[in-house]
Amino acid sequence: MEKDDDGFYTAPVGGVPNPETTKPNDAAAATPPSNEATDLIKSTFDVHVTLAQQQEDKSSPLYSIKSFEELGLHEDLLKGIYDMGFTKPSKIQESALPLLLRDPAENMIGQSQSGTGKTAAFVLTMLSRVDFAKNKPQALCLAPSRELARQIMSVIAAMGKFTSVQTEYAIKDHLPRSVTNITAHVVVGTPGTMTDLIRRRVIDVSDVKVFVLDEADNMLDKDGLGDQTLRVKNMLPRSGQTQIVLFSATFPDHVRTFASKFAPNANKIELKRNELAVDSIRQFYMDCRSEEHKYDVLVSLYHLLTIGQSIIFCQQRRTADRIAQRMTAEGHKVASLHGAKEGSERDSIIDGFREGREKVLITTNVISRGIDVLQVNMVVNYDLPLMNDREGAGGNADPQPDIETYIHRIGRTGRFGRKGISINFVHDKNTWSQMETIEKATGKSITRIETTDLDVMEEQMKKAMK
Numbered sequence: 001m002e003k004d005d006d007g008f009y010t011a012p013v014g015g016v017p018n019p020e021t022t023k024p025n026d027a028a029a030a031t032p033p034s035n036e037a038t039d040l041i042k043s044t045f046d047v048h049v050t051l052a053q054q055q056e057d058k059s060s061p062l063y064s065i066k067s068f069e070e071l072g073l074h075e076d077l078l079k080g081i082y083d084m085g086f087t088k089p090s091k092i093q094e095s096a097l098p099l100l101l102r103d104p105a106e107n108m109i110g111q112s113q114s115g116t117g118k119t120a121a122f123v124l125t126m127l128s129r130v131d132f133a134k135n136k137p138q139a140l141c142l143a144p145s146r147e148l149a150r151q152i153m154s155v156i157a158a159m160g161k162f163t164s165v166q167t168e169y170a171i172k173d174h175l176p177r178s179v180t181n182i183t184a185h186v187v188v189g190t191p192g193t194m195t196d197l198i199r200r201r202v203i204d205v206s207d208v209k210v211f212v213l214d215e216a217d218n219m220l221d222k223d224g225l226g227d228q229t230l231r232v233k234n235m236l237p238r239s240g241q242t243q244i245v246l247f248s249a250t251f252p253d254h255v256r257t258f259a260s261k262f263a264p265n266a267n268k269i270e271l272k273r274n275e276l277a278v279d280s281i282r283q284f285y286m287d288c289r290s291e292e293h294k295y296d297v298l299v300s301l302y303h304l305l306t307i308g309q310s311i312i313f314c315q316q317r318r319t320a321d322r323i324a325q326r327m328t329a330e331g332h333k334v335a336s337l338h339g340a341k342e343g344s345e346r347d348s349i350i351d352g353f354r355e356g357r358e359k360v361l362i363t364t365n366v367i368s369r370g371i372d373v374l375q376v377n378m379v380v381n382y383d384l385p386l387m388n389d390r391e392g393a394g395g396n397a398d399p400q401p402d403i404e405t406y407i408h409r410i411g412r413t414g415r416f417g418r419k420g421i422s423i424n425f426v427h428d429k430n431t432w433s434q435m436e437t438i439e440k441a442t443g444k445s446i447t448r449i450e451t452t453d454l455d456v457m458e459e460q461m462k463k464a465m466k
């Protein structure tokens, strides 16, 4: 696989389409693909929609669409959607798109479970609002990691394949300092680099019509990227011309209030707390005797981890590196990815995983959110996620579990209605009680898997994976 000069990457086997094979093609038709197998979503949850303004016709039911045609999108965008294999909108797309595409534009705070198609909803919004004849940035999108920014870009490339959209990254070490003016219509990046480019006037924001935050609760959290994101927003035109679009699978209470200020008068689509985790992800735990035993259990799982693809989450970067080194030395093939690695190395590791060259990825919270690799059928929480410890700073004697991060981590499997399993390693009183807290908070039971008898363990796992 190669990364081209535009910074796009190819993803032949992942959930993300391959921009290299998505060249403009006038022969494509704006009709739905016949393959209904792509329509895997069976939504069992309800979304709760709160409109910022009353509908003009008070008696009309909340407007929601059942097909992409009903949105009145430009034919080139419809072609892009169908070319991606989407036959009909998912539940969040059904409810959010008619609101997102209204004129004049209205803000949106949208919540829907992991893997249910939020990206397409905001990408379509950005592409619908851009005037392709104007060579200036008109849509900005921020994500918490370079991996997610690159993934979003590949969705823009695929969905905008039949348009003349120009895109650019605002991610670290991507643009040479000599670039003084970005003329691309859509800029996707992480908040630090976006701030820098706007400050240096490399990005002229005077025509920005849409500002999207993916993983918005994390982007707005003051313990996360909140300050940096606010800095970007404060540099946007004051005229109120910019539509603000916030999406995430989670919006904890402490962020909700700020989100409502950040996106005033927004239409809101919300989930209840016990609806946050997807039903198609079955959750398990494994009893480990000690920290060291966790490693042995992981190694005994190896061949099950490689039946499909799996992601192992650790609390600290050094744990991820140490496990990867040990397993590699013992002849297993694994990759490790975390924020201390160079950007280009991170890109090639995640690309290798998307391509299926690497089956097991050992990582930290850096890719706990948003990453969409459909083949991932197992997630292991080698360490449970803890509050105030988003990428392994450590140091809290009685740490509480980070429920939101847990939900995002397990959501790397079970994408768009597919089956997936998650396994938590517990090894002492603290981790036990953390897991109980998670179980209560998510309202989903977590089932024990045997670890003393390896044959029984394997049998249980295989059954769970069916």
Ligand SMILES: Nc1ncnc2c1ncn2[C@@H]1O[C@H](COP(=O)(O)OP(=O)(O)OP(=O)(O)O)[C@@H](O)[C@H]1O
Residues within 6 Å of the ligand: 015, 016, 038, 039, 040, 085, 086, 087, 088, 089, 090, 093, 112, 113, 114, 115, 116, 117, 118, 119, 120, 248, 249, 369, 370, 371, 372, 374, 411, 415, 416
């Ligand atoms: N209407 C659709 N029909 C078929 N597949 C779809 C549709 N919408 C989205 N998908 C696919 O579903 C998968 C998950 O979508 P996406 O990554 O947007 O989820 P998400 O809601 O943003 O998840 P997360 O909360 O984890 O970021 C992707 O592989 C995407 O291509």
